[in-house]
Amino acid sequence: MAAISTSNRLWSRLAALLGGVLAATGARALDLPKDRGEALVHSYSGGGVTANGPAVLVRKSVSDQVSLVASYYLDSVSNASIDVVTTASPYREQRSEYAVGVDYVYRDSQVSLAASTSREPDYIANRVGIDVIQEVFGGMTSVSLGFTRGADDVGKHNAPEFSETATHWLYRVGLTQILTPRWIASVNGEALADAGYLGSPYRVAQVFGAAVPERMPSTRSGRALNLRVLGDLGSRDSLRAEYRYYWDNWDIKAHTFEIGYRRHVGEDWLGEVGLRYYSQSAALFYSDNAQAETLYVTRNRQLSTFNNAGIGAKLAYTVSKVPGQYDFKINGAYEFVRFKYSDFTDIRTGNLYAYNANLLQLYASVTF
């Protein structure tokens, strides 16, 4: 009984402290996200897969404190990837994604709700999430918390009796800190949990040289930690550096390094160049050609040991701009990525698999 009343007193004392602080911070306000329109044409081509399509986004504030956003994204996929080509035949399909969101700003806080649904002929993925951002410490620090829950329906072409589900829980925490008048940094952490059917009904594994349907665990739990720093270098240019470490209970460990340089050129142009390096170690039950019978086995190259290196460039042109009223830009981005696998072979050639990918984006953005 004594333990409970002490807890209660602590909670009420904490609440009182909180109340006092919120009163003391004054009428600082987080800015409501600006009204915006984006129209994008995206293209990806690599490893026998091409995925192209348009996407649009519209954001509009409906009051001083509330902003609504809606977006549509289409992926036209033509899949002749190594998996598809060696185990089945190339196919085409379309994936559409619809997303809506609401943002509510009150003084130093922002609450955002988001929902999205992604639909393809054999997979439906639904997501619902909430994010809370709080500015503290005179606006120098921004703390954010978020949670997303996902529910997927997994199907299979030409097999209406196949019907599985997968559930996802994503917890996010982040801290953005102004370090100096020219440098900001952020730390983001995410905890991911998945349960249900986490494999692919089409994919096969290789055990003693023979093809068997893959056997995947029905749970996965991962963590990611991301550190970023961004600074103004003084001559209308900035430098960005990023590192992420990911680890999960499938024994995958991955490192991501990114570095980017942005520069204003003249009055209307903003250019960016960037490098990215990614490397991961294989999942526990991954095997290119398993030499033992194990409970779980997969030959999904996404879970193998590999690295990729990418170089990219971006250019934004301000077509017209009236500060405080609108800003209309045309943007283009290109990225070249080379994938190299260390324990996944191309069974057509017997060599370790490697391929190049090209990513292209062309989009217009208007901010009101």
Next chain:
Amino acid sequence: MNLHPKATATLALIAPLALAALLLLAAPHAEPAIAPASSAPDFTLRTMEGPNLRLQEQRGQVVMINFWATWCGPCRQEMPHLNRLFEKYRASGFVLLGVNVDDDPRNAAEVAAKLGVKFPMLLDTDRKVSHLYDLSSMPSTLLIDRDGKVRYLHRGYQSGFEDTYEKQIRELLK
């Protein structure tokens, strides 16, 4: 499935407490340098047109000082309202001084012209006066009475503030 309920419980407990702990870091706003009913610190700044302007010389009039910058959205939103108030009350002994804190005064002059600003614009390029007044937000708007005492301090701008400004100006002009 076995990890998720524990993760939920831990996060549900730690997260709000962590947030509360960080919110407490914002606590040091205890003694602002400019407390209402204290004398407004005197300063002399160059105006956009060239000649200097000293705050002390405005004594006897009701003075509103608005600290702003071209890169601050709410500051630009506020300008038309300040213009309107200046035009309406200038004949009754009301002075509105805009203090700009941009690095580049020419850019500030351009934006001020685009916004159609009619009241005097002062340049605080080295931000000494902003520091003197210990500003804790952008924009910051102060109302000083005829005796040179700071009577009201507004942090930030949200729509509706201009009505409060008008009420307070009328009160000080009496």
Next chain:
Amino acid sequence: MSARRGTLIGIVMLAAWLGGCSIQPWVKPYERERLADEMMKFSRDTLAERHIEHTREVREGARGATGVQGGGCGCN
């Protein structure tokens, strides 16, 4: 229950101590001109970032902590 209470007390004490420390924000609101530039934003174009993040998530085993909240898909 007592471990939980201990954590609670610890956090409250830490928070109170930090509050009492009175660390003043060292970058004032009027010194943030450089940070207001669009090139100083971590996140600029929602759709473009969503696309890039999607192409990576589909091919890489690592996920999360990128600041992009995208959807899922069955892209294998």
